[in-house]
Amino acid sequence: MTTAVVRALGALAHEAAHARTGPRCACPAPAVLADRADGTVVRCGSVVAKAHAAGTDTVALSARLALAAGPGLADVLLGPLPVPPTGDLAGRGAASPYLTELLGRPVTLWPYGEPVDPGDPDEAPWEATAVLLARLHRTGIGHAVPGQPPGPPAVPAMRPPVMDIPAAPVMDVPAAPAMRGPAKAALAVARMRAARPGEPVTAPVLAAWSGLPPWARDETPAPAHRVRALCHGDLHLGQLVRHPAPHGPWLLIDVDDTGAGDPAWDLARPAAWYAAGLLPPEVWFRFLAAYRTAGGPAVRADGDPWPELDVAARALTVQTAALALAKSAAEDRAPDEVEQVMIDACARIAALPPELTAEHSS
Structure with a gap:
């Protein structure tokens, strides 16, 4: 209708x-x-x-x-x-x-703009996505962004010094509020609790949620040392189109959540999918390499990226699983195969020894 x-x-x-x-x-x-x-x-x-x-x-x-x-x-x-x-x-x-x-x-x-073809996952533009994110994250944030202190943009240079990367622009973003990844995760958990009050199926999701540091649950401010950048705020493959259609360059769409924030949350979805087994390792490593080559500041220039990504990836896993349980309850059905993978990933996260996650939680 x-x-x-x-x-x-x-x-x-x-x-x-x-x-x-x-x-x-x-x-x-x-x-x-x-x-x-x-x-x-x-x-x-x-x-x-x-x-x-x-x-x-x-x-x-x-x-x-x-x-x-x-x-x-x-x-x-x-x-x-x-x-x-x-x-x-x-x-x-x-x-x-x-x-x-x-x-x-x-x-x-x-x-x-021409969207990503959901029927051809092998052609998904992961490398192009990584480059677009790196360019966005490298845009210096002027002091007009609420919560951003006056002075030089607080975006550490973490890119490889040997790369010939053009200088990033510095832009004021008047009245654009901070992108809040933790708040979105907290909202998803609240929706799950309301949709399935006290149901055992929510236990692994809540256990993984409780293992996150308070700042990732939107209970306290993020640590001051976390990188701050201009972020998309809701990154997934549905947020890319070719323009002009159908063969133009890839561009990001949907700026509803764009603002200042921790760029690790923009990388959280592919990182979580990789950790859960939904994104093949070779695709993840291509994505990560493209982001680093383009000078993205969310992770260190080489070596293990998980000290920067672990908390955001765990929180995104919880967010995805919580929304899956809320949606499946509203539709009176069992979680589908992909949704169940993320719920099971929460169970594995909850079972991790605290010492394995503590070093990444600050």
């Missing part, structure tokens, strides 16, 4: 597509790419319209849109499109030329 939000997004995307391609209409019917409470996405021709979650902080979103639209990260982030200032939409995007509101939800427009 087509919802009012989907119809409104289709009409907006159609209007924007015509503003870009001229008045002759050869558009196919709008296609729904996603329809969830946290994001409804509709495509019409060359334009994609996205309704963000109700209650989204539009001041922060406006800052993130300005970041993506600027020239400094044009080779990393897909930039938004201006909202057409016509008809019913005139004046609604006053806070940002890239933001409007439909049916109580903030709405943005984007050029269509």
